[in-house]
Amino acid sequence: MIKRFTYLMLLILMFFSINMICNAQSVNELEKQVNKLQSDIKTSQSLLKKTSKNKETTLKEVELLQAQIKKRDDLIKTYEQQLAILNKETRGYKNDVARLQNELDKNRQEYADLLVIHYRNRNNLNNLLFIFSSEDFNQAIRRMRYIQQFNDLLKHKMKEIDVTKTDIKKRIEKNEADKKRIEKLNAVQKKERDDLNKDKNVLNDKVAKLKKQEKTIKKEIEQKQKETKDLQARIKKIISEEVAKNRANATVDTKLSANFEGNKGKLPWPVASGVVTKKYGNNPHPTQSKVVVFNNGIDISTEQGANALCVFDGQVSTVFNTGSTNVVMVRHGLYFTLYANLDKVFVKSGDKVKTGEKLGLIHTGANDNITTLHFEVWNDKNNTNPEMWLK
DSSP: OHHHHHHHHHHHHHHHHHHHHHHHHHHHHHHHHHHHHHHHHHHHHHHHHHHTTOSSOOHHHHHHHHHHHHHHHHHHHHHHHHHHHHHHHHHHHHHHHHHHHHHHHHHHHHHHHHHHHHHHTHHHHTOHHHHHTOSSHHHHHHHHHHHHHHHHHHHHHHHHHHHHHHHHHHHHHHHHHHHHHHHHHHHHHHHHHHHHHHHHHHHHHHHHHHHTTHHHHHHHHHHHHHHHHHHHHHHHHHHHHHHHHHHHHTOOOHHHHHHHHHTTTTBOOSSSSOEEEEOSEEEEOSSOTTOEEEESSEEEEEOTTOEEEOSSSEEEEEEEEOSSSEEEEEEETTEEEEEEEEEEEOOOTTOEEOTTOEEEEEOBOTTTOOEEEEEEEEETTEEEOGGGTBO
């Protein structure tokens, strides 16, 4: 009966220990997301601070502010997830402690009962006569074993009591620590909500100013769409020619292609630090509600003077000028990465390049003082979402 009771108690303790570990892992995983979002917000704040010197509001500035608002919103949601886990844990701690306290009381009662038995039989248990008075040798052995087992049971029961007391103490301490963490998270979350509302007010103000320039903006949109269309047509033509040439000469590096594909989600970013201000796919225009612009890659705003960095080993496929800035394309077997909006270029067609190598200086806008890299990833003749490839 005692053995079965002990076994059940250990199972219960194991269950709650595993539950605590799983929740702790979830909170720690969310903490990594928090750190990343906080870093992104810090970067965007730094970039926006530099643009605030300009009197004129620009689309790039609005896009950067929108990206910051999105990061803040994601950060608040992450805090909410952390709070949900911690609140669930604190509610569970009360039940855990009550259950363990009940087990402790039972163990103490069982220990007290054993001591009573020990006291009543102290003359026999502590006297060799109890053994020597045995009718035969086998009975003497059984009595010796009984004494030993009884003493072991006392020690075991005492150990169970100590373990349960320690476990209760740890749960109470963890509960107190979590309560403080919840209090801190609530305060931080409130501050983020206040900052989010401030950002939204600033955004509304800037969007209102931009709407007054509607005619100019529409012309800029048309010009930008034409430039994008021409650029994409040129890119597709270059890639098609490269693919056809490589297949004809059987020069496709299949191992490099496999290595590139095997690192999906692990590639380094093409800038040392930055914030994605325009995502892959359809992007609604900040001021023109009916206008949706498709992006073949991602736009990353970064520090002035930043360089475009190669994301994987490969060979420079081509370098060309768009009329105002430069584009570098790097081939990785059947895959291509594209780095656009560069002022200076440090490589030429045919150069072998390594991961992290500087490809060119990213252009900084004269009107908005914002430095933006346009980055694309192509699989053969099909472009894909670059954020799926980056870590």
